[in-house]
Amino acid sequence: MTKQALVIGATGNVGRHVVSQLHHQGVPVRALSRGVRAADLPPGVEPFAADVTDAAALAAALHRVDRVFLVWRGRPVPVAEPVVAAIAGAATHLTLLSSAVVRDDGPQPDAIAELHAGLEGLVTATDLEWTFLRPAQFATNTLEWAAQLRLGDEVRGAYGDAPTTVVHERDIAAVAVQAMTGHHHGRRYVLTGPEIHTPAGLVAVIGEVLGRDLRWVEDSVEDERRRMLGWMPAAFVDVVLAGRARARQEGPLHTTTVQDVLGVPARTYREWVKDHAADLA
Ligand SMILES: NC(=O)c1ccc[n+]([C@@H]2O[C@H](COP(=O)([O-])OP(=O)(O)OC[C@H]3O[C@@H](n4cnc5c(N)ncnc54)[C@H](OP(=O)(O)O)[C@@H]3O)[C@@H](O)[C@H]2O)c1
Structure with a gap:
């Protein structure tokens, strides 16, 4: 019987x-x-509606599965332990969606890095073959500007000059598919977009693609913080803001891994805006 791939998330x-x-x-x-x-x-794709932390449901979902893609949303590392153990008991390969903030050479810089490093640690402690995807900021994060764009031609935010190498979610997925169908065991892939932008520059790209005269307006960090609390868990808001401040000091994280793995150039932010024009209008 042919084995299946299980995509969690x-x-x-x-x-x-x-x-x-x-x-x-x-x-x-x-x-x-x-x-x-x-x-x-x-x-033709089989839907399986379940909470991944429901042990009985997960065991059923893992029936005749040999490879797994796992997205883990926010919950503490110990909650993931039985999940990873169940996957290790059933499958041979796990592709984990981790994060570029994870450090291999010293203490983790923040709670998001600690979470992902903890998840990676759970996986490496098993017999599973694994591939870790460590993306930089997703281009989809900029959908947070859609509400402002519907009200006018300004996007307000803090750290408008912080370098960012946003990556298209389709490229992260394409690398995941390579990991699940090829030989990428033991690889930690740090994935960025192909270009170095700033938030203010990303807004300019949106304007060019949508044919609108858009501008970035620099806000105070406190105003940005208040806005983010409207859509992001409080525990993560300060971590994300500190990450942007760090990016200004440390410079951009930039890799060619997407192209190296896929053999084609990583998608640009301009392509991402075209793909999401309806979401931004
Ligand atoms: N955004 C960034 O810039 C960035 C950068 C690097 C790494 N990351 C990491 O990427 C991950 C988020 O990826 P994403 O944006 O693709 O996620 P997402 O869009 O929020 O999707 C999460 C998926 O997981 C499912 N899900 C959530 N809780 C679940 C549960 N308990 N049981 C089963 N399914 C569950 C959700 O569907 P249901 O709600 O139907 O369950 C959904 O399919 C996080 O680990 C984040 O730390 C993000």
């Missing part, structure tokens, strides 16, 4: 593309999230 920014790209390559896919419905998936 199958309806998210990255997971949905992992599902569709695996399916496109002819890999049988089971797609797990709490709210997944067949209508959200390409025809």
Whole structure:
């Protein structure tokens, strides 16, 4: 019987593309999230609605699965321990969506890095073959500006001059698919977009693509913090703001890993805006 790939977090920014790209390559896919419905998936992909921390449901989801893609959302590392153990008991390879903030050479810089380093540690302690994807900021984070763009031509925020190398979620997914279908065991892939931008520069690109005269307005960190609290868990807001301040001091994180793995150039932010023009308008 052919084995399946299990995508956990199958309806998210990255997971949905992992599902569709695996399916496109002819890999049988089971797609797990709490709210997944067949209508959200390409025809032929098996929906599996469950909470990944439900041990019985996860055991059923892992039936006849040999490789797994895992997105872990925010919950503490100990909650992930039985999840990783169950995957290790059933599958041979795990591709973990981690983060570029993880450090291999010293203490973790913040709580997000600690979480992802903890998850990676759970995986390396098993017999699983693994590939860690460590993306920089997702281009999808800039969808947070959509509400402001609907009200006018200004985008307000702090650290408008901080370097950023936002990466397209389709590229993260494409590297995941390579990891799940090729030989990438033991690799820690730091994934960035192909260009170095700033938030103010990203807004200019949106304006060019949408044909609008948009401008960045620098706000105080306190105002930005208040705005972010409207959509981001409080525990992460200060971590994200500190990360932006750090990027100004340390300079951009920039790799060619997407192109190295895929053999084609990483998608630009301009391409991302074209893909999401309807979401930003
Ligand atoms: N944003 C960035 O800049 C960035 C950068 C580097 C790394 N990351 C990491 O990337 C990950 C987020 O990826 P993403 O943006 O693709 O996620 P996302 O869009 O928030 O999607 C999360 C997916 O997981 C599912 N899910 C959440 N809780 C679940 C549970 N308990 N059981 C089963 N499924 C569950 C969600 O669907 P349901 O709600 O239906 O369950 C959804 O399919 C995080 O680990 C983050 O730290 C993010």
